Amino acid sequence: MDEDVKCKEDLEANAFAGLLLVPSNALYEQMQIYGIPKSGQVLGDMIRLMAIFSVPYKAVLLRLYEEGYINTDTVYEFLNVKKEVLRKAVSYEPDAERWQRRTPEILRFGSLKQLMDQNSEYDLLSDKRNVSDQETLCKILHRYEAAMSRLFSHYATISELWKECCFPVSFILKKCL
Template sequence: MALIDNVIKSARPKLYDKVKKNVLLFKDKYIGDRDKIVQDDIFRIIEEIPELELILFPIKDDELSGFICVYKGEFFTYINTYQPREKQIFAAAHELYHFARAKFSDEEAFKTNFRELLKSEALEEKQLTNDIDIEDAKANLFAALFLVPKKLLKEELDYYGIKTEEEVDKLELIKLMDTFAVPYKTIVLRLYEIEFINREKAEKLLEIPDRDPEKGILKLINLHQIADRWQQRTREVKLGCLRPLIHENENLELLPLRRINKDKEFIEKFEEND
């Protein structure tokens, strides 16, 4: 079965509309501007959500993109800044879906015990298969709709003079990647979802390698230096309220002293490298 058969737009159109509505509701509540190119402003958006704490630091692991969890009623989301910036941005938007899902859930147990680990493979494709959980598929769609709104995507197509699907080529696609700071597959699938390109065109574009520096999209990005800023591994460190929480655990004797000292060493290590 082709990837196009598995994306939510094709397999579950009503679910697609529901997720799209959820994106608009989220933007109305937390941003106010539905039509905005977000890029790495996603991190400022997260920091301005009172109930959500953002943690950034690099782990040399291309498989781990991030996670989100609840501790004492507060949500924490972690993003691995060792990964390319475009992946960090998409992972952050992905986790916003899980935050919204948990925040507005009617199930109290879900709110208090919620946690979700995000691996890179779950970001690669918006699939509905046995390999990717339905919630991750919905979170990927949420992220794509959040980061690449239909109205702005059409405006960018007009700006670049792309009137028909025949004019969509690899160079034009990396220009769109640069504008929206999202992975290659996200741009292709968004063009398919807004019905600018047909199924056959989308499938051909999705066959092009996008992570190999020797060929395909990444090679083109490096050659033209378009969208290359979003391929950088920023290794940014932002520990938020982790240190105050560690001190609280120590003062209230909530954790063994050995564990607290280990946590302190962890914090100090990253602050030294910041």
Template sequence: MGIFSILERDNKVLYYPLEDQKVWGFSEKIKGKSFVCINTSLPYDKQVFTAAHELYHVWFGSSGEIMISEDAQEPDLSDEIELFANRFAAEFLVNEELLRQEIQVFNMDKDNLNIKDIVRLSSLFVVPYRTMVRRLHEIGVLAKKDFEKYISYTDEEADTWKNRLGVSIPERKNKIGLSDLADKALDLYERNMITYEKLEYLLEFAELTPEEMGIKSVNQYQPPTDEELDVIMEE
């Protein structure tokens, strides 16, 4: 089961392209229900990491934190709770046994990994480049000097290597998904509890239209013409 499916199972997950790319996501509990927001203006690997990070807050009761980055490259590492959430996300997404297995499968020299190996591994596990660097150091594959060398690479430099090596990650940029808002709106409309105009208004939040949901536009009321009135009066 993917990280997004796990997160959506017991929480209302909102996917929205926030303008501020320093904000990766946040979680909040409202009236006993957990809400999580993922910033979809970020690259997909960062959305994956954000989902795992927020899952920590939901599971361990520390919701309400905004996952923010000073330089848009990685979330805050100064707050203790955020450190725990980041560590949880890294271990959840990059299992040590599986990571060592993949290093072996791709014939990488575990004692001398290079930038190409790290970029390929980050793409394989769909996690941010710097997350993979930290994870490799945590399990003892990257020595401290190599860790310090590779952690200094910026997102732009890592992306350049991805382009050079022809590796890619799934694309889910600027996705909008507001949990089951559309379904609830359609249910209310089908039960004649809201008007067509209200349905349009609610669906607009998710950048959807009634027509896209299989609902045809209702005809606006047209008063009868003078000729039609004359016919009616004669009957």
């Protein structure tokens, strides 16, 4: 796979995780609750945010950068943390096992399926649209299950996957930030 494509996919995945799972107001509230400063964060703060929101390290860095809590120099510093140091620090987090375990078997539709059923029950959409939405959801689910199965078949934990998928810091910053 082309390095630019890998970088783009990595960036898109982290951006998606960050925007969807770490909304601005929730980030601010959790930082206040846990006493995480708006500036001068340490590695432990990043790991705490990873645990709170169950998102990858780079997604936390990206959200903090986007919200103006850290600057480019700080991003460089955190991206230059050695993988071994990060892995060891993550292992001290009490929730680490929960948010790093393999997840293909935990797949849930969340509220999307409930909302689709509600639309159908209350006749909010045409029958054709309901059928189309159900088919689309099934296709997405099958693609997701296949992708997760392929992805996780080679890795026992998210940590192993993360270790394997990390890109050189200079490449990420030049291409992605």
